[in-house]
Each structure stands twice: as structure tokens, then as C-alpha cells.
Amino acid sequence: MLNYTTQTYQMKREIFNFTGKISKGLFRPAKKFLTDMCYGMMASGSCLLTEVAQKLHENVKKIKVVERLSRHLAKGCDERAEKNYLDMVEKWLPQEPVVVIDDSDVAKPEGEHFESLGWVRDGSASTKKHTVIVKGYHVTEACIATAKMNHPVSIFSAVHSATKDTNPTSKEITFAAIERAVSLRPKCTFVLDRGYDDNEIIDKLLEMGQNFVIRMKRNRKFFFHNRWISASELCNRRRGRINMNVRYKGEEYRVKLSHVQVRITGSDKVLYLVLVYGISEHPMMLLTNIPVQSKEDVKRIAKIYFKRWKIEEYFKAKKQLFDFENFRVRSLSAINALNFCITVCMAFLAQLILKKHTCSLYAEVISAAQPIKEKVNLEYYRIAYGIRELLSFARQNMKAWFKPLRPDPLQLRIKLPV
Numbered sequence: 253m254l255n256y257t258t259q260t261y262q263m264k265r266e267i268f269n270f271t272g273k274i275s276k277g278l279f280r281p282a283k284k285f286l287t288d289m290c291y292g293m294m295a296s297g298s299c300l301l302t303e304v305a306q307k308l309h310e311n312v313k314k315i316k317v318v319e320r321l322s323r324h325l326a327k328g329c330d331e332r333a334e335k336n337y338l339d340m341v342e343k344w345l346p347q348e349p350v351v352v353i354d355d356s357d358v359a360k361p362e363g364e365h366f367e368s369l370g371w372v373r374d375g376s377a378s379t380k381k382h383t384v385i386v387k388g389y390h391v392t393e394a395c396i397a398t399a400k401m402n403h404p405v406s407i408f409s410a411v412h413s414a415t416k417d418t419n420p421t422s423k424e425i426t427f428a429a430i431e432r433a434v435s436l437r438p439k440c441t442f443v444l445d446r447g448y449d450d451n452e453i454i455d456k457l458l459e460m461g462q463n464f465v466i467r468m469k470r471n472r473k474f475f476f477h478n479r480w481i482s483a484s485e486l487c488n489r490r491r492g493r494i495n496m497n498v499r500y501k502g503e504e505y506r507v508k509l510s511h512v513q514v515r516i517t518g519s520d521k522v523l524y525l526v527l528v529y530g531i532s533e534h535p536m537m538l539l540t541n542i543p544v545q546s547k548e549d550v551k552r553i554a555k556i557y558f559k560r561w562k563i564e565e566y567f568k569a570k571k572q573l574f575d576f577e578n579f580r581v582r583s584l585s586a587i588n589a590l591n592f593c594i595t596v597c598m599a600f601l602a603q604l605i606l607k608k609h610t611c612s613l614y615a616e617v618i619s620a621a622q623p624i625k626e627k628v629n630l631e632y633y634r635i636a637y638g639i640r641e642l643l644s645f646a647r648q649n650m651k652a653w654f655k656p657l658r659p660d661p662l663q664l665r666i667k668l669p670v
Contacts, residue, residue: 259616263642266613267291268653270600273340277332280654285324286333287650289593290600294636295643298575299590308649328585329592337592341407341599342436344606346399350556351407351433352443352563353426358411358577359388367583368413389413389587390422394429395563398606403631404566405602406595408432411587427456434460441465441542443560449539451518458521458541465557468537474525475515483537486512492529494547498558505531509550514539526553569632570594601635617642 271290275283292304305317357372369387377384394408408429412420420428426448433440441463444453449469457464472483492508499505507530514525516539524544528536538557544550570576574594581587608614621638628634 257645259613259620259642260645262613263617263639264291264646264650264653266604267294267600268650270603271596274333274336274596276336278330280657282324282330282333284650284654285321286593286596287653289321290597291643291650293574293593293597294600294639295646297573297636297640299579299594300575301580307643307646309647310649310651322581322586325581325586325589326583327589329589334592337596337599338407338432338436341405344398344400344405344602345396345437347437348439348441349396349433349437350443350559351394351396351430351440352404352560353392353394353408353429353448354445354560354563354567355422355447356391356393356567357388358391359386360577361386361388363387365582366587368415370413370415391567391591392422392425392429393563393567394433395566396433397559397562398602401602401605401608401631403602403605404562405599406566407436409591409595411584411591413584423450423452426453430456430460430462434462439463441556443557445560451516454516454539455519458519463540463542465538465540465542465553467557468525468539470534470537472537473517476512484534486514486525487527487535487537490527492527492535494550496551496554498531498554499561500531500558501561501564507531507554509554511544511550511553524553526550528554565630566598566632569630569636570598573598573632573636598632601632601639604635605631 267290268287271287272283275286288308289304292307293299295307296303298304301318301321302314304321305314308317310317357375359372359374360366360369363369370389371385372388372390374384374386389411390413392410392412393406395404395406397404410425412425414421430442442457444464444466446467446469448466449472454466468483470483473480474483474486476486490510490512492510494509496507496509497504498507507528510527512525513522515522521541524540524542526538526540528538538553540553542553544553574597576594579587579590581590604611604614604617617635617638620641621634623634
């Protein structure tokens, strides 16, 4: 039987210590703000400031708490906090990580007063035959799977819009994500989807000496056997002879693989094209600069690409666990600051998973979550639900965890003569 008073205290201590590492070197109000935001979002399961303020249990009007949180968000992301976050996450990464970069969207179909609100493809409502375009923002994220537990953690996340000339383009943000990953690990393998089939991005990765696996578009042309040939013709001329089982979008597939040496427009370097048959109507074309010398190399490249689905699961968890699309802050700087707070919360969940064999609190969180399945591919959901259950018993905020700067003044007393 759980002693929820003890477990709630331990969970609040974990959150306080974790956010203290992120806010190291910041001023005291900024430290308290980050702690309050992370605690409030994990306790409420929402990034809506009114929901966060409700869980802080402060002895003031809720509107005052919301205004205080809004003022801090309007200042944007603090560079020292971002650096502290990267220093901590760097310890979890393998030496030669697989970096997955992908774009998502934040749909605000009824939004009117958000800064630089543009038009995006709503990935949740769109299908293969029907595309839904709504107002919203683009989100570029770069994730790396942790070395021990193989769970994705974010090393780069930016909410952006292409409606203003002053805003950086999607390609510039992609370059920034690549440079961020290389600054953490000098040698990486980048996995990109069809939206990044671009000669400039490929040239950038080749110049930096990085490996990559990029899914190519069907309208590509490749230089093969001394002539340029269309992608569809190249796929029809090849037949997969290497059998392999893969897991893609939560389902198991039996696929066949093939590979050829090709060149692309805009580059004289010899690259390798791995063809994957058996998942979709048209074969997947995976372009890579990783040398292919055996069947095992072909399988390894295919496995590297299918790790990309982890970032899709990360996006989904981020939106569902913290209701990311339901924010009300309007400026882009405030939206990115809120996005950073959610990223810190996701990193806290990852840290708890990494400590599962050494921290008794992990077992208590799982017990509070009451999961139905024993094993799952992504543990973020059950960890978040368990933390929310434990924090639901809290009736005091995090103010008591910050030591007062000075003791309370003593009351002066005048001793009257007898």
C-alpha cells in the first residue's frame, strides 16, 4: 500500500532537484518560475497557465499567479537554462548517436491574435487522400535516443512560422538543429524524412563529415549506369533479395531490401541508395553515405531509418501529456519559452526511466499509474500518469523548498519598569 504523503514529498523533492540543475546560475525569480511551471504542468497534465496556477496552491488570486507566469514567459528562453539542459542531456547520449530531425505542427484553427500565425498541414486530421490545412505553427525537433533505455530526448526544439521576413526559414532552423547535435557529439548519423530531401541539406552534412540516411522523394533523378534515370524506373528495375522483419508505425512488416550506388544532382560524391519493398505501394528510397559492403550493412541502414518513428511517438506524447496545442500565450518568444518548459518536463520523465533500477520512486510511480500492460515501447505515458496521481494529493506549493533570503524580523519589545 502506498503512503501517498511520503511519495508526494519524494516526488516534489525530485522535481525541485531536477529543475535546480536546469536553473543553475539563474536569478532566484527565474529559478522559482521554472520550478513552478514544471511542477504545475506535471501535476495538471496541461500547459494552460490557469491549470498550472490551480495546482500551485498559492494564497493569492489565480489571476495574479497567471500574470506572474505570463511575465516570465514573455522574456523568452534563458540561454543559461538551455545550456544547463544540454549539459545534463549530453551525459545520457551514446558516443555516436542517431539524430532524428523532423517537423511537426501545432494547430490553432480558431486563433486570431497569435504572433506570426501561419498555415500548416494538420497531421492529426490529414490522411493520405485528404490534406487538412489550418492555422498554426511549425515545430522543428531533433531527438536522440538515450544510451541505456533507448527513449528519445530532445536536444533541439523550435516553434516557428514562415509568415514574416524577419523569421528564420525552415532550412536555417534545420541547419541550427544539425549544428546543435554536432556540438554535443562530433560524429552523428542523421535520419531525415522526405521533407528534407534537399541538395543544400545533403551538401551541409557532407561538408561537416556526418553520416545520414534520408528518405528521398519519388520525383528524384539519380545517376546510375552512366545515365540519369528517374526514381520510379530505378525501383522497377530492381528486386529486393534481402529479407528482413521491421517494425514501422506500430506494426510488423516483412520487407525486402536492395541497394545500388548512385549520384544525385548537385553532388559528385558516390552515395548509396537502399530500396525497401513491402511497406507501401511505392518502395522506400533511403539515400546514405554510409558504405555498403554486405547484406548486414543494408539491414543496418534500414534499421537506422526505422528508428525515425521514435520521434513521431515523442511528438504524440508531448501533445497528449501536456496538451501542447491548447496554449494561450500569444508571442513567439513566449510560445518557445513554454515549449522549453515542456521539453524540461519530458526530460524529467526520461531521467526517472533512466534511474528505474536504482530509484525506488520509479516503482512507486508505476504502482500509482496502475498500468494495464507490463511492457510498452514508450514509458512516458505511464510515468506521467503516475506522477500526476502522486501530486494530486499535494496541498502546498513549492515555495517552502526555497530557503528564505533572510530570517523574519524579530519583534521589538520595550521592557517597562516595574
